[in-house]
Amino acid sequence: MAPPPPPPEYSQSVKLKYVKLGYHYLINHFLLFLLLPxxxxxxxxxxxxxxxxxxTLCNSIKLTLIHVISSLFLVIYISTYYIMSRPRPVYLVDHALFKPPASFRVSFAGFxxxxxxxxxxxxxxxHFQMKILERSGLGEQTSLPPAIRYIPPSPNMNLAREEAELVIFTCMDSLIRKTGVEPKDVDILVLNCSLFSPTPSLTAMVVNKYGMRSNVKSFNLSGMGCSAGLISIDLAKDLLQHHPNSNAVVISTEILTPNSYMGKERAMLLPNCLFRMGxxxxxxSNRRSDRRRAKYRLAHVVRTHKGADDKSYRCVSQEEDSEGNVGIKLNIDLMAIAGEALKSNITTMGPLVLPASEQxxxxxxxxxxxxxxSKWKxxxxxxKQAFDHFCIHAGGRAVIxxxxxxLRLTAEQVEASRMSLHRFGNTSSSSLWYELSYIESxxxxxxxxRVWQIAFGSGFKCNSAVxxxxxxxxxxxxxxxxxxxxIDNYPVYIPEVVKL
Structure with a gap:
């Protein structure tokens, strides 16, 4: 007869994850446990x-009419000051995205x-572009504007404006349908597009198309990279703090038609393989009437700018190659610089969002x-203790x-980013909204x-919003x-290499 198995050791029978959960609960509710006794x-x-x-206690407290009036005045003054000085809540009522026509899709074979x-x-x-595309994480349904797919490409101003009108007006029309907002009721308009900045501006194009009021506050941001969408959100938030009972429309896009690189330098060919329409x-809104129907409330925006460092400043730049062709150059140390920018950003973000146990x-x-x-890790x-969902800028597979x-995230927590990159490609500053829409769908x-959006941009910048x-x-x-x-087809398996 075989001997009975030895009793399990305590260290093996207790799962450490439950010990950690108990620790987090104890620390995060420390004040409650302290106040309870x-x-x-x-x-x-x-x-x-x-x-x-x-x-007897009430009779021992002798209050005169002056004491009562002074106390009431102090309470009213403090309450009024608190109400007037606290930040106005900023709500995200809804968002709308550009869905490229099926005729704009570019398969691997077509590319x-x-x-x-x-x-x-x-x-x-x-051969270099083929290798990049094989490992990019993009799928077969991403889209490019027609002008880039011409042989030879035809990146002229008129076609660039046509692309801008198609993308921006489609988004605006969809937003008007979803929210019911009238163009004449828009108080603030912020639009960001890094590489295409015509005159009149793109915001002027929107104001003209929709007949907005003459006193609408419009801002056109350019040259700020893929994280400009969150910069626009931050600008709109600050404006809404100073203008009560107002709303703001933020439009984020990147116009590709005039920005396709037509040279041979590898560091400048990379964006051609990754960037797509979006x-x-x-x-x-800061209106209390929008509180019930709004999808989200903005909790925090944290912006980090590493432009004072020369390497960070030059790691992503628009320049000419030796033959005079203009393109976006991505330096080889981009990921290391992005890591440093992320570290600075989460150092600021951590105290705002992390539970007391993690801090x-x-x-x-x-x-x-x-x-x-000093050698301690x-x-x-x-x-993951602070957020339920993560929207990481879908700049490329390496970024995700x-x-x-x-951040030690699970595959499910980066699913929205990977699937957005697969379905739509790197859509620059609008990629975060495709990811948010994926989670909703x-x-x-x-x-x-709680949702954490993280984006990187030239300069070099790391911006995040909660x-x-x-x-x-x-x-x-x-x-x-x-x-x-x-949406029912996702998530899909994305191999490390897709052989073309």
Whole structure:
């Protein structure tokens, strides 16, 4: 007869994750546990007090009419000051996205055929683009404007304006349908487009098309890279703090027609393989009447600018190659610089959003490294304790991989970013809104959920925004969105290399 198995050791029978959950609960509710015995003691003492003792206590406090009036005035003054000085809440009523026509889609085969037939191409450049496309994480349904797909490409001003009108007006029309906002009721208009900045401006184009009021406050941002969408949100938020009972429309896009690189330098061919058509329009409001119908409330915006460092400043730049062809050059140390910018950004963001338990662990780790042993491993806060959803700028597979590793996120938490990159490509500043729309279309956005949007841009910048879901989003109400015809097909498996 075989001997009975030995009893399990305590360290093996207790799952560490439950110990960690208990620790987080204890630290995060520390004040509650501290106040509970105090409140209980005061309640017991109050129950022991007789009515005669309470009357004696009240009679011992001698208040005159002047005391009462002064006390009332002080209470009213403090209440008024608090109400007037606190920040106005900023709500995201809804957002609308550009869905490219099916005729604009560019398959892998079509992209490579165009690369081979382009008059400026050479075998080495074609092979390089093929290798990039194989590992890019993009799918077969991303879109490019017609002018770039001409042989030879025809990036003139008229076609660039046509692309801008198609993308921006489609987003605006959809936003008007979804929210019911009238163009004449728009108080603030912010539009960001980094590389195409014509005169009259793109905001003037929108004001003219929709007949907006003459006193609409319009702002046109250019040259600020893929994180300009959150810069626009931050600008609109600041304006809404100074203008009560107002709303703001934020439009984010990148116009590709005049910005296709037609040279042979590898560092400048990379954007050709990754960037695709896209655009988003967002309605923000500080009106209390919009509180119930708004999808989200803006909690925080944190902006980090590393432009004072020369390497950071030059890592993404628009310049000419040796033959005079203009393009966007991505330096080889881009990911390292992005990592440093992210570190600075989350150092600022952490105290605003992390629970007390994570902040305490980080502080103890920091003190230990400084005072005891500098070789101790730095504790990386668990941002999964603070957020329910993550929208990481879909700049490319390498960007998503690096942030997933740095923030220790699960595959499901970066699913929205990977699937948006696969379906739409790198749509620059609008990519975060495609990711948010993916989460909504999957039915995962519930009331009270917190969303963290993170984006990177030239300069070099890392910007992030935190939203709190105001109401559970019904995916069936999102008819006509960019994911409407394909959300049931996602998520899909994306291999490391797609052989072309």
């Amino acid at each position: 105090i409140t209980l003691s005061l309640t017991i003492e109050a129950l022991r007090t007789t009515p005669q003792e309470l009357q 490579m055929e165009h690369a081979r037939m382009a008059p400026f191409s050479e075998p080495r450049s074609v 655009g988003a329009a967002v309605l923000l 305490l662990l980080f502080a103890l780790s920091f003190i230990g490294r400084k005072m005891i042993n 730095q504790y990386i806060p668990d941002f 991989d690096e942030l997933q590793r740095s 999957k039915g995962r956005m519930k009331r009270g959920d 939203w709190k879901c105001n109401r559970t989003v019904d995916p069936t109400a999102e008819d006509g969105g960019p994911w409407a015809d394909c």
